[in-house]
Amino acid sequence: NAGVTQTPKFQVLKTGQSMTLQCAQDMNHEYMSWYRQDPGMGLRLIHYSVGAGITDQGEVPNGYNVSRSTTEDFPLRLLSAAPSQTSVYFCASSPPRGTGANYGYTFGSGTRLTVV
Amino acid sequence: GESVGLHLPTLSVQEGDNSIINCAYSNSASDYFIWYKQESGKGPQFIIDIRSNMDKRQGQRVTVLLNKTVKHLSLQIAATQPGDSAVYFCAESNAGNNRKLIWGLGTSLAVNP
Numbered sequence: 576n577a578g579v580t581q582t583p584k585f586q587v588l589k590t591g592q593s594m595t596l597q598c599a600q601d602m603n604h605e606y607m608s609w610y611r612q613d614p615g616m617g618l619r620l621i622h623y624s625v626g627a628g629i630t631d632q633g634e635v636p637n638g639y640n641v642s643r644s645t646t647e648d649f650p651l652r653l654l655s656a657a658p659s660q661t662s663v664y665f666c667a668s669s670p671p672r673g674t675g676a677n678y679g680y681t682f683g684s685g686t687r688l689t690v691v
Numbered sequence: 692g693e694s695v696g697l698h699l700p701t702l703s704v705q706e707g708d709n710s711i712i713n714c715a716y717s718n719s720a721s722d723y724f725i726w727y728k729q730e731s732g733k734g735p736q737f738i739i740d741i742r743s744n745m746d747k748r749q750g751q752r753v754t755v756l757l758n759k760t761v762k763h764l765s766l767q768i769a770a771t772q773p774g775d776s777a778v779y780f781c782a783e784s785n786a787g788n789n790r791k792l793i794w795g796l797g798t799s800l801a802v803n804p
Contacts, residue, residue, distance in 0.1 A: 579734075608791075615796070616796070617780070617794045617795065617796040617797060618735070618780070618794045620791060620792075623791065633791070665734050665735070667734075667735075679725050679727075679737035679740050680725075680727075680735070680737065680792070681737070682734030682735050682736070683734055684733060684734050685732075685733070685734050
């Protein structure tokens with residue numbers, strides 16, 4: 576099924592550990608992004624990419640790295656996990672602007688991360 | 692600064708009634724608006740969008756209205772069903788911000804049987 580696939584669905588980390596959240600889409604979308612969602616704070620953009628080889632920071636990038644070596648994949652790396660990074664993480668993709676398609680994002684099902 | 696806010700954080704309706712969820716935005720340069728539905732434990736799901744050159748757009752049981760004069764966006768759900776219970780987010784973007792979305796905080800819709 577076409578869509579955005581995120582792995583893992585759940586993860587518990589100890590403070591200081593590093594890990595990578597995986598995101599893959601099979602819709603040939605140029606635009607991909609990572610959000611974190613915390614209670615009462617809505618969705619906050621961490622990093623985004625407008626195409627392979629291009630990434631940029633969102634509003635809360637500290638403590639996270641991304642790369643975009645292919646159109647399909649957009650992994651999010653936590654360099655040294657902190658309790659403040661406990662959250663639900665969503666990856667999203669959307670088609671190129673100007674193609675006539677809607678620009679609505681397709682979201683993955685999320686990764687629930689707990690840092691202890 | 693730029694913001695997208697919601698008038699009502701929670702909304703409770705009876706099954707079969709129509710629901711109206713409101714959203715205010717402050718960036719007059721925004722040219723694209725989207726409504727998303729998020730069910731518990733799931734990612735946001737696209738419902739309907741509207742561009743700034745339109746005032747109204749209809750989908751299946753949903754209608755989005757855009758009033759650029761007062762910077763107001765609304766989502767109307769006809770004949771609300773229990774499956775419509777979710778958190779609804781509005782979001783805005785413009786061509787000048789590299790297609791990043793600015794999100795509202797969400798409105799929780801509860802449908803009573």
